[in-house]
Amino acid sequence: MALIGYMRVSKSDGSQTTDLQRDALIAAGVEPGHLYEDKASGKQEDRPHLDACLKALRPGDTLLVWKLDRLGRNLRHLVNIVHDLTAREVGLKVLTGQGAAIDTTSAQGKLVFGIFAALAEFERELISERTKAGLESARARGRKGGRPFKMTPAKVRLAMASMGQPETNVAALCKELGITRQTLYRHVSPTGELREDGRKLLMGG
Known part of the structure; x- marks a missing residue:
């Protein structure tokens, strides 16, 4: 060792x-x-x-x-x-x-790195979503608005880690994740606990 x-x-x-x-x-x-x-x-x-x-x-x-x-x-x-x-x-x-x-x-250190890993996965998904959104925008010039990006497993894990911190600004978190407050609370509680929709998403169905 x-x-x-x-x-x-x-x-x-x-x-x-x-x-x-x-x-x-x-x-x-x-x-x-x-x-x-x-x-x-x-x-x-x-x-x-x-x-x-x-x-x-x-x-x-x-x-x-x-x-x-x-x-x-x-x-x-x-x-x-x-x-x-x-x-x-x-x-x-x-x-x-x-x-x-x-x-x-250490257990605490593993948790911190887990957040880093979730951020990296979120970064990959965000790049992918932005690319898709850009292609859709190019194909549909003149169409206003559009639905927010959907919830993903990486976003759920990041939301769990963030909501467990008292200093987290929920509005800023939703903006960063590209989801509505309603979508956030369907998946994760205000204290960072998994809710039914979030549990289903992480379990793949």
Whole structure:
């Protein structure tokens, strides 16, 4: 059960040295010999040392990164990496930044990452819906209005996570999801509990 650290610096974001990342990872318990480092631009997808790092991980190990953006190129790439790690029984801990609550070795950290995963799925669906809406609009010039986007499993999961937070603005959430308040409450309660329509949607019928 080893702690493995991954670092990345990029000219595009101004981070020319890994000193800060290295110090933080070593302070968190990673042995210097268990550190992997890539130097890549933000657009460059080839990260040989990340590939080597992921291959070196064994069941029971934990991968540590300084910040979430050091690991994934984008949210979808990050979600795919963590799903792969989880399937291999490898944990992930983020030391600082907006993703610092992510620790897939704990129940709370898994919940936080579940929200990230739902966001990534929602992003894919939203892009798909916008594309379809654009095509429909192009085919039907002059038609006013249109029905809101429908509820989807990813939106239900995101709504559950959001409605469970006291600071959530319901109107803003509905606007972001592209649904009406009535549709939201048919699927999820004000406290984030699943309702019958939401349960049916998540169960596939």
